[in-house]
Amino acid sequence: MILFCFLGLLINQNPTPDFVIITAEATPIERMTLAQLRSLYLKRLDRLRGTRLTPLQLKEDNRHQQDFEGWLFGKHFDTTGHWIEERMRGGPHPPMRVSQRAEMLLYVARNPGFIGFLPRDQLHTVAGLKLKQITLDSPRAR
Amino acid sequence: MFFVLLMMLGFQDGLVPVDSALVSNGDWRLGGWVDLMSQDAGDQGSYADVPHAYVFIDSGDSRRWRGFAELAYLNGPAPLGQDADSELSLERAYVEYRFDAALKLRLGKVNTSAGLWKENLWSVLVDTTRKPLIEDKRFLPRQIVGAELLGRRTFAQHEWVYAAFISYGNEDADRGGLADVQSGVGFDTSVIFYNRWRVGLFAYDYRNDLEGVDQSPGDRQAWLAYIDLSLLPHRLILRGEYLDLDRENLDPLDGWYLKMKWRITDQLYANLRADQIQVPDGHALVDHHVETLTLGYHVLPQWRVRAEVADHRLKDALRTEYRESSLWMGYIF
Numbered sequence: 001m002i003l004f005c006f007l008g009l010l011i012n013q014n015p016t017p018d019f020v021i022i023t024a025e026a027t028p029i030e031r032m033t034l035a036q037l038r039s040l041y042l043k044r045l046d047r048l049r050g051t052r053l054t055p056l057q058l059k060e061d062n063r064h065q066q067d068f069e070g071w072l073f074g075k076h077f078d079t080t081g082h083w084i085e086e087r088m089r090g091g092p093h094p095p096m097r098v099s100q101r102a103e104m105l106l107y108v109a110r111n112p113g114f115i116g117f118l119p120r121d122q123l124h125t126v127a128g129l130k131l132k133q134i135t136l137d138s139p140r141a142r
Numbered sequence: 143m144f145f146v147l148l149m150m151l152g153f154q155d156g157l158v159p160v161d162s163a164l165v166s167n168g169d170w171r172l173g174g175w176v177d178l179m180s181q182d183a184g185d186q187g188s189y190a191d192v193p194h195a196y197v198f199i200d201s202g203d204s205r206r207w208r209g210f211a212e213l214a215y216l217n218g219p220a221p222l223g224q225d226a227d228s229e230l231s232l233e234r235a236y237v238e239y240r241f242d243a244a245l246k247l248r249l250g251k252v253n254t255s256a257g258l259w260k261e262n263l264w265s266v267l268v269d270t271t272r273k274p275l276i277e278d279k280r281f282l283p284r285q286i287v288g289a290e291l292l293g294r295r296t297f298a299q300h301e302w303v304y305a306a307f308i309s310y311g312n313e314d315a316d317r318g319g320l321a322d323v324q325s326g327v328g329f330d331t332s333v334i335f336y337n338r339w340r341v342g343l344f345a346y347d348y349r350n351d352l353e354g355v356d357q358s359p360g361d362r363q364a365w366l367a368y369i370d371l372s373l374l375p376h377r378l379i380l381r382g383e384y385l386d387l388d389r390e391n392l393d394p395l396d397g398w399y400l401k402m403k404w405r406i407t408d409q410l411y412a413n414l415r416a417d418q419i420q421v422p423d424g425h426a427l428v429d430h431h432v433e434t435l436t437l438g439y440h441v442l443p444q445w446r447v448r449a450e451v452a453d454h455r456l457k458d459a460l461r462t463e464y465r466e467s468s469l470w471m472g473y474i475f
Contacts, residue, residue: 043243087173
């Protein structure tokens, strides 16, 4: 009985949504590893195979942003703490933020080299925006 | 339709959104931190004051060249038998040339890249109020004045982080450290596996030039090995560092610490650390062992509090055991 309850709790936990990474069709990057993606979003990397890449993110309190951080860095990663620490170390600034997903898609579509993210189940909504998906060599996060 | 509306509102090719930093004016950033501490160490005395206040200015990371400067007011508890002494100090001042985000060159006064602990900067960021003994006794110079090349590379799911430096010296010999004046060369390198496990090595070959700073001036060779293991991702962390120091004209010494941190919630954590080092006691070295239990809480990401108890044991020393307890609060602005 206890085992069933435990399994039930595990099953009822909110699953982490799956995300895809998008960029303009003109960006000459087709794939990257998850570690490279993390490094890009932590501003430890800004070029891949000679191409300058600029990550975009949403505002901190945006639910999609929180889901994305959980997917990319792990559920309990302290993103705010990380950027406070980087600021005091003389490290990089956080990636630029936009307030809405639609803005992100527009910036990405109109600026080759910008990258953004989208829940996988929303991919069909961006047809016609001259965007493409970047393949992750190891799509499972963490 | 919504996209069309946004375009009509004036979004243009090449327009770059602006990030909102905590305290910033465009690319420039002004920030710092301050802390309050109340400490009781029995017959070692008590302390209640502002041990640190730091202010820094940073020209930002969007250009090839960057400038960074940090001023500190230091007013920590004095060692037994010494008068408390506060001071204003230029902690860091350097220019940075950025080859790209993964490779930088710094010239000026920088924190020594040495393992996981960075003594002065991290007081407000680390998990404990007491520093590990290998840091507290300051056998390693905490800063260098010279040049430092630092970078990182990503391989598959792993990262390689490295720094190499040449130190010309440091003018802070009067601050009570054992290795404040030095010239030398060193490196720090580590590999992070799967974003969870980090192993690294630091080496520093330097010279103490000032008599009296470390009992006898001479060459020093320091090795520091370290691990940082995320047993449960970002929840349960095991961390340790081991220092081995060869000293010309003096006995070699070594020290270590091992700690376990459990993030009970996103705001609350418990930290248990054991550390040991050999410390000079007259002309001999004695073992100093400390166990430290800390409970920390992040009221806000910028506002942090800690309660801590540390039990000290010194083998073959005049004073063999004592307990230290402290309450601490820090604010980052």
